Amino acid sequence: MHALSIPTWIIHISSVIEWIAAIWLIWTYGEITGNRAWWALSFAMLPALVSAMCAITWHFFDNQQSLEWMVTVQAAMTVVGNFTLCGAAWWIWRSA
Numbered sequence: 001m002h003a004l005s006i007p008t009w010i011i012h013i014s015s016v017i018e019w020i021a022a023i024w025l026i027w028t029y030g031e032i033t034g035n036r037a038w039w040a041l042s043f044a045m046l047p048a049l050v051s052a053m054c055a056i057t058w059h060f061f062d063n064q065q066s067l068e069w070m071v072t073v074q075a076a077m078t079v080v081g082n083f084t085l086c087g088a089a090w091w092i093w094r095s096a
Contacts, residue, residue, distance in 0.1 A: 003062045012059070016052050019045065037088070037095040044088035047081035
């Protein structure tokens with residue numbers, strides 16, 4: 001677990017917690033407004049969360065070669081997340 005410094009770990013973990021909180025808040029906003037486009041945004045945020053968790057897991061295990069496949073999953077989830085977030089943003093724009 002010494003692959004990253006303590007301040008870097010704090011930033012990584014707090015970013016994931018913030019992302020989870022943002023997903024929950026956006027979902028709640030969608031419930032309050034009844035606008036399904038906001039629910040779509042909360043779902044569209046999940047691939048980016050998976051990407052972040054892959055990065056944290058890989059670093060937690062000191063960047064082991066046996067877990068290098070997680071880097072590929074992280075990259076793929078980042079690409080998927082970028083497209084899903086773009087689509088969700090477009091849906092929100094269209095529903096406005």
